[in-house]
Amino acid sequence: MQWQQLHLQCAKQDIELAESLLLEEGALSISLEDAGDQPLFEPLPGQSPLWDEIILTGLFNANKAQNIETVAQTIAVQVNANRVWTTALADTDWEREWMSHYMPIECANNLWIVPKWMTPPNPKAVNIMMDPGLAFGTGYHATTRLCLDWLTDQDLTGAIVIDYGCGSGILGIAALLLGAKQVYSVDIDPQAVLATKQNAERNAVANRLQAYLPEDFAKAHGAGDIPQADFITANILAKPLMDLAPYLATLLKPAGNIVLAGLISEQLEAVKEAYSPWFSLDGHHSYDKEDDAHWHRLSGTLTVLPT
Incomplete structure (x- = not known):
């Protein structure tokens, strides 16, 4: 299946409205990422800090492709988006895609951190087997x-x-x-x-x-x-x-x-x-x-x- 992604760049005060509009249009998921290079430090439980400028991405299935551009422009006006664009996203094995971002890493003095699904590169080292998602x-x-x-x-x-x-x-x-x-x-x-x-x-x-x-x-x-x-x-x-x-x-x-x-x-x-x-x-x-x-x-x- 071919998926469609709608991307909006807007200020954090407009994110709640943008999320609601994307969900109303049938977005299957919504993700947020930093539009610049603003660090956010580990929050306390219950806190959800946001960047000042955010790229909001809504994921739509293929049958939305015919009017995705119209949806994009309509929402962009309502949330004062600085940028708006769409991209196609090919289907993939999402679990393996997530896992592919983690590899064994060596720390000082022969200490390794190894994702739980992988074999330690050096079995004789001190190997910590970790679940990165918990x-x-x-x-x-x-x-x-x-x-x-x-x-x-x-x-x-x-x-x-x-x-x-x-x-x-x-x-x-x-x-x-x-x-x-x-x-x-x-x-x-x-x-x-x-x-x-x-x-x-x-x-x-x-x-x-x-x-x-x-x-x-x-x-x-x-x-x-x-x-x-x-x-x-x-x-x-x-x-x-x-x-x-x-x-x-x-x-x-x-x-x-x-x-x-x-x-x-x-x-x-x-x-x-x-x-x-x-x-x-x-x-x-x-x-x-x-x-x-x-x-x-x-x-x-x-x-x-x-x-």
Whole structure:
């Protein structure tokens, strides 16, 4: 089957109307993409931030081809579209098309991230088998890679690790495969908790990983069911990282280590300041690829025990 795509470029305040009009005309699906190069950082659950200028694409089946141009022009006028155009889209195996975008990637020190349907290129390496579609943290994002690189430089033998903001669970799973004894993973998104458990099963480390929502984790830690950690990984966003600083300090052993990511250069000093009463964050590293060079991580040790 030949499909028809109608593309509209318009401002974000007109998107809701444009979506409604496309659905009224029989669009089978609608997708949004950035019309420029405006970064959007990982949203909190319930938030759906949009770019200022958006390309909206409606997918129609072949029988709409005869009047798709008329539909395009009519909707473009109603939503003040800056551009409007149509394209044909050949049918394909969409599941395989989606899977084709993911390939095994090598991180530092012989650590690989491998999509669950593929064979590891190097069976003797440390291979993390992941489902890229479940939650944030596939290993392809610079912030995840920064934390994975940091983990491979640590001596994790027998360590207790807390992964706060675990997403897919990739950092905790990596820690276990690199020698950690036990990982406690935490995320505010129930889907992330589920994804972490499933990925832990996939990597045969589920018996050493426990995943929690924050309130359940806090109760377990407060009851003494979760010991103080040797390491904390927190790949979130600057604002929640700053809010969490005093709490994360209570979760570490004296001289325990922490890595923070999800940061851009303009946020580094504010995050350092938030952690300064308890931590010495003397480690700083940025991603070395030009397209992702705005991402940074901070790392350091707990130097002052919280009172």
